[in-house]
Amino acid sequence: MNQVVVITGGSRGIGRATAMRYARRGARLVLIARDPLALDTAAADCRRLGADVLTLALDLSRPGSAERAVDAAILRFGRIDVWVSAASVFSYGSTEDTPDDVRDRVIETNLLGPMRDARAVIPHFRARSAGTIVFVGSLFSQVAGAYVGPYVAAKHGLLGFARALRQEMLGHRGIRVRIVLPASIDTPIYRRAANVTGRTPYPLPPVVSAKRVAHAIERAARGHRREVSVGAAQFVARPLRFLAPRLYDRAMRLLQRALGLRRRPAPVTTGAVLVPLQDAGAVSGGWRRFPRGRR
Numbered sequence: 323m324n325q326v327v328v329i330t331g332g333s334r335g336i337g338r339a340t341a342m343r344y345a346r347r348g349a350r351l352v353l354i355a356r357d358p359l360a361l362d363t364a365a366a367d368c369r370r371l372g373a374d375v376l377t378l379a380l381d382l383s384r385p386g387s388a389e390r391a392v393d394a395a396i397l398r399f400g401r402i403d404v405w406v407s408a409a410s411v412f413s414y415g416s417t418e419d420t421p422d423d424v425r426d427r428v429i430e431t432n433l434l435g436p437m438r439d440a441r442a443v444i445p446h447f448r449a450r451s452a453g454t455i456v457f458v459g460s461l462f463s464q465v466a467g468a469y470v471g472p473y474v475a476a477k478h479g480l481l482g483f484a485r486a487l488r489q490e491m492l493g494h495r496g497i498r499v500r501i502v503l504p505a506s507i508d509t510p511i512y513r514r515a516a517n518v519t520g521r522t523p524y525p526l527p528p529v530v531s532a533k534r535v536a537h538a539i540e541r542a543a544r545g546h547r548r549e550v551s552v553g554a555a556q557f558v559a560r561p562l563r564f565l566a567p568r569l570y571d572r573a574m575r576l577l578q579r580a581l582g583l584r585r586r587p588a589p590v591t592t593g594a595v596l597v598p599l600q601d602a603g604a605v606s607g608g609w610r611r612f613p614r615g616r617r
């Protein structure tokens with residue numbers, strides 16, 4: 323394969339699973355995240371699989387970071403074939419209770435970050451007449467969920483942006499714009515979320531493995547499908563939202579209150595939203611080993 327693949331958010335969850343999938347396929351990798359410890363362990367996993375890996379500890383919610391990443395990747399490997407935008411942070415809280423700085427950083431990381439990624443890497447793709455950008459959207463790019471408003475807003479925006487960018491690239495046959503839309507995935511994101519609800523967050527079932535999303539990302543990058551959904555929840559939520567929007571709103575609010583935010587008390591936290599939380603990182607958040615959790 324020998325592709326050069328840049329993965330933002332490559333130290334944990336879906337990004338890390340994607341890095342390992344590409345490592346197995348012989349890619350050269352650039353992994354980007356804020357916490358250097360998790361980046362190092364992700365890189366070590368990929369090197370064990372035979373990959374040449376460059377790590378970049380950058381905050382992609384900041385202007386200029388994506389350009390630095392493009393320059394560093396080209397300096398090290400000479401080109402970029404695939405760019406996967408998977409960096410993300412999450413927050414739980416009502417619109418009134420969520421602090422301004424948390425809301426803004428969720429938007430900066432999940433929406434402005436990938437938009438800046440595209441602005442930085444597309445000139446390189448144009449110069450080579452080749453390159454693929456894969457955005458990681460969400461089921462929340464197409465339907466809403468209560469108490470996660472900034473994330474829903476960012477992911478709706480990201481799907482719109484991906485579609486606009488795809489139209490702009492229509493004359494450039496070698497440049498591909500893809501978006502993968504996962505439902506609930508077993509990653510550490512929920513435990514690292516900001517939370518002002520006083521309740522304990524859980525991913526809404528059914529929870530799918532990050533490996534499945536990694537597979538979808540890698541296939542989307544080399545295939546023809548421009549928008550790829552992962553997880554069975556999509557096939558219930560989207561038709562319900564379309565056919566019975568009022569029922570969808572009631573059902574989703576109920577689900578979030580009963581299963582997404584459980585009664586077990588949780589401290590108020592900004593999680594990993596404003597500053598990275600240092601640990602070794604992982605692909606899984608452990609949600610599929612204990613699928614029922616505790617109420």
Ligand SMILES: NC(=O)c1ccc[n+]([C@@H]2O[C@H](COP(=O)([O-])OP(=O)(O)OC[C@H]3O[C@@H](n4cnc5c(N)ncnc54)[C@H](OP(=O)(O)O)[C@@H]3O)[C@@H](O)[C@H]2O)c1
Nearest residue numbers: 331333334335336355356357381382383409410507509511
């Ligand atoms: N998990 C789900 O259920 C789910 C469902 C649908 C869509 N998604 C989407 O899938 C993608 C991956 O999510 P995930 O669940 O794998 O999340 P995750 O396990 O929390 O991993 C997020 C990654 O992004 C990095 N990151 C966060 N903020 C960053 C910043 N400002 N600059 C650079 N890197 C940053 C994190 O490392 P640091 O904290 O060290 O920076 C980490 O490597 C996201 O786009 C997410 O929205 C996830």
